[in-house]
Amino acid sequence: MIQTLTLLFFILFHPTHSKPDYLKLNLRYNGNHHHSLSQTLTQDSIRLSFLSSRTTLSAPIISGASTGSGQYLVEFHLGTPPQRLHLIVDTGSDLIWTRCSPCRSNCSFHHPPGTTFLPRHSITFSPFHCYSPSCHLIPHPSHSCNHTRLHSPCRYHYAYADSSSTSGFFSHDVATLHTLSGHPTHIPNLPFGCAFNISPGPALSSAHGVLGLGRGPISFPSHTSSNLGNLFSYCLLDYTLSPPPTSFLLIGHHSIKPSFTSNLSFTPLLSNPVSPTFYYIHITAVYLNNIPLPIDPDVWVLDPNTGNGGTIIDSGTTLSFLPTPAYDQIVSTMALKIPDRFKISHGPPGFDLCVNSTKPLRKPKLVFKLLGGAVLAPPPGNYFIEAADGVTCLALQPADAGFGVIGNLMQQGFLFVFDRDASRLGFSRNGCAV
Structure with a gap:
């Protein structure tokens, strides 16, 4: 025995x-x-x-x-x-x-x-x-x-x-x-x-x-x-x-091969002493069709004294939530770039921009520039979501919670690497075949 x-x-x-x-x-x-x-x-x-x-x-x-x-x-x-x-x-x-x-x-x-x-x-x-x-x-x-x-x-x-x-x-x-x-x-x-x-x-x-x-x-x-x-x-x-x-x-560290690291874009992971659990990143600018939007950079700042602000990467939230001034600017500018014949006024409650997806529409290209120079450029399918047959809506919302969130829909198709020792987040569109 x-x-x-x-x-x-x-x-x-x-x-x-x-x-x-x-x-x-x-x-x-x-x-x-x-x-x-x-x-x-x-x-x-x-x-x-x-x-x-x-x-x-x-x-x-x-x-x-x-x-x-x-x-x-x-x-x-x-x-x-x-x-x-x-x-x-x-x-x-x-x-x-x-x-x-x-x-x-x-x-x-x-x-x-x-x-x-x-x-x-x-x-x-x-x-x-x-x-x-x-x-x-x-x-x-x-x-x-x-x-x-x-x-x-x-x-x-x-x-x-x-x-x-x-x-x-x-x-x-x-x-x-x-x-x-x-x-x-x-x-x-x-x-x-x-x-x-x-x-x-x-x-x-x-x-x-x-x-x-x-x-x-x-x-x-x-x-x-x-x-x-x-x-x-x-x-x-x-x-x-x-x-x-x-x-x-x-x-594990061995999951990321040294030869693959060169394909990753990195941005620092910020710490919030008030809420140390979350993985914070810092957005510095937003572009729409390669044109920077006039958003005050201060709306993205994480205040370590109060714990407010900043943007977290969250695997458990579907939609993405952005500070209200940034959200309003993105929605209004994107609406101007979509012809009226594609817009649908009777979308689901709570969504400000819905379009008819049965017609061919080249959706505006949304790009986030991050601290350190990294650029997160998701495909439109990551920020438009199907609401009903033939109807898709912008999968963004204003952040009333005091901080922004990059949800799992926006993360689709990217390999995200949480390097906790170096306090950095890496990502790539070419890593999902690992």
């Missing part, structure tokens, strides 16, 4: 090859194609209003990962033996968490495989003690901690914009994932929230939890940085195609 446990320990805590290359995880779009464009706007606005509460000094630390009109899911294996889960990939939060069940036996009757994590079925699962330093890294740790009790777990609580919530034990277990070469890599002591109490929101009905990719110390990239490198990247492909192509998430 001792020899068996020793062998099991060796297998769990030592990869099957000495140096893991990098993780390549497939992503599946988790949107509802039956949603109207107005519903997309409503859910995105809820997410943003909730995320904006994290940019004020007095606000509780909360997450918007359960909201938004469309997220991307990654297949994740947790525990010993591994249990398969599907988690929302979220650059706007840090905590990894999954729904849990205290079920002991006959669990498949209540919880079919792949629908919830069963901690009692994992021999490597363990909650952190409430006195553990790790417990102080999570949102809302319990303050009623008995330091002398051996079994006094660290408790956490997350609330969401749609009145849903999750709470449970902050724990750790082994994650088993595969590298690009097919080798299994075991990630020991992965910290995550084991949620026993969940009031599900709309997105949580089909996902089993959240994989936090934020900049905080308990996010997934932070935990894997010592072994794989402090870098991750993803490519989000057009989910409107049928069948939709497979998007992917790459974890």
